[in-house]
Amino acid sequence: MGIAEKRVVGRWRARLWSGAQGRVLEVGVGTGLNIPYYPPGTEVTAVDLSPGMLARARRRAAAMGVPVDLRLGDAERLDFLDASFDTVVATFVFCSVPDPVQRLREVRRVCRPGGRVLLLEHMRSDRAVVGWVLDVLNPLAVRMGSENINRRTLDNIRAAGLEIVEVENLWSDIFRRIVATP
Numbered sequence: 001m002g003i004a005e006k007r008v009v010g011r012w013r014a015r016l017w018s019g020a021q022g023r024v025l026e027v028g029v030g031t032g033l034n035i036p037y038y039p040p041g042t043e044v045t046a047v048d049l050s051p052g053m054l055a056r057a058r059r060r061a062a063a064m065g066v067p068v069d070l071r072l073g074d075a076e077r078l079d080f081l082d083a084s085f086d087t088v089v090a091t092f093v094f095c096s097v098p099d100p101v102q103r104l105r106e107v108r109r110v111c112r113p114g115g116r117v118l119l120l121e122h123m124r125s126d127r128a129v130v131g132w133v134l135d136v137l138n139p140l141a142v143r144m145g146s147e148n149i150n151r152r153t154l155d156n157i158r159a160a161g162l163e164i165v166e167v168e169n170l171w172s173d174i175f176r177r178i179v180a181t182p
């Protein structure tokens with residue numbers, strides 16, 4: 001994962017974050033792997049459900065000298081007023097959360113009209129055979145502790161009331177960068 005993170009996913013993160021501006025919320029910050037890519041001039045608040053993940057993100061932010069407001073928070077009910085952020089970013093979060101449509105509605109609520117929702121996600125392939133294989137393997141993957149590998153994330157984004165403005169296939173049509181707006 002170290003090499004893939006540096007050489008491949010790091011590039012995806014950099015590209016995603018280049019679209020962030022103004023007041024930014026990162027949902028599901030994890031250990032803070034996105035922190036090196038926060039654009040200068042942005043004001044980032046980042047939440048995660050897990051205190052352990054947040055502690056690691058805090059250490060990373062401190063080591064890098066990146067200012068970020070790290071908070072315990074649940075995407076099910078984000079503790080922010082409507083339209084609080086210019087940009088909301090999440091990477092590899094909506095494959096694992098229960099009821100992703102409800103969580104994406106929360107994302108839409110806290111993003112201002114005309115703002116940007118930037119997502120990096122892996123999801124079910126639209127290609128018939130690959131999609132079928134992912135459907136078959138998903139119960140096994142979840143039982144083994146993995147995230148879901150067959151989420152229909154673009155459908156979920158639309159069902160949450162977000163408008164998709166850009167989709168970039170990064171690795172086949174399984175890993176994608178998505179730009180949406182409330």
Ligand SMILES: C[S@@+](CC[C@H](N)C(=O)[O-])C[C@H]1O[C@@H](n2cnc3c(N)ncnc32)[C@H](O)[C@@H]1O
Binds near residue numbers: 032049075091
């Ligand atoms: C697969 S990790 C991705 C972490 C990070 N975004 C990255 O790209 O490395 C998913 C993260 O989402 C967090 N998470 C899961 N459900 C959440 C929720 N309901 N609200 C906030 N964070 C959540 C997990 O604790 C975990 O840190």
